[in-house]
Amino acid sequence: MTHLEKRAWIRLVVAVLAYAAYVAVVLRRAGGGPLPDTPYTAALLWSVGGAIAATIAAEIGMAIVNPRASRVQDARDREIGRFGDHVGQAFVVIGAVAAMLMAMAGWDRFWIANVVYLCFVLSAVLAGIAKVVAYRRSLPEW
Numbered sequence: 282m283t284h285l286e287k288r289a290w291i292r293l294v295v296a297v298l299a300y301a302a303y304v305a306v307v308l309r310r311a312g313g314g315p316l317p318d319t320p321y322t323a324a325l326l327w328s329v330g331g332a333i334a335a336t337i338a339a340e341i342g343m344a345i346v347n348p349r350a351s352r353v354q355d356a357r358d359r360e361i362g363r364f365g366d367h368v369g370q371a372f373v374v375i376g377a378v379a380a381m382l383m384a385m386a387g388w389d390r391f392w393i394a395n396v397v398y399l400c401f402v403l404s405a406v407l408a409g410i411a412k413v414v415a416y417r418r419s420l421p422e423w
Contacts, residue, residue: 284343284350285358286416289365291339293409299332300402317391325398361415369408376400 303324311319344350354362376397383393415421 283358283416284352285354285362286413287343288340289409289412289416291343292336293406293413295332295336295339296402296405296409299328299335300398302331303328303398317389319391321391321394325394329398357420360420361412364415364420365408365412368411369404369406372400372404372407376404 306324306328307316307319307321310321310324376399379400380393380397383396
């Protein structure tokens with residue numbers, strides 16, 4: 282497994298775990314009450330910050346465990362990275378458009394923030410899956 286494939290796995294797993302933790306905290310805080318009245322801002326910020334810190338720590342740990350691993354990128358690595366990023370970007374656009382429409386419709390900030398966060402997570406997950414699949418199989422032929 283290449284260094285970049287390991288990074289893709291780390292980012293995929295951390296994104297899923299951080300979002301799951303965020304949803305669990307928000308649902309627990311809601312306690313059956315209306316979700317828009319639930320305090321979510323701190324949990325969202327801690328979730329994003331924690332995911333960033335966990336990713337950095339895991340990648341440093343990976344480098345410590347295998348210090349001699351090659352970090353050289355070849356043309357295939359660059360193509361896989363580009364492919365995964367392009368696949369994941371669709372959800373960033375979907376999230377931005379959804380947030381814009383929700384804001385114009387006067388939706389509560391809770392829903393807007395959560396749709397944007399969900400789309401960022403879906404983007405990271407989809408990009409990670411695309412990269413892992415491309416490393417395991419091959420890039421699709423267009």
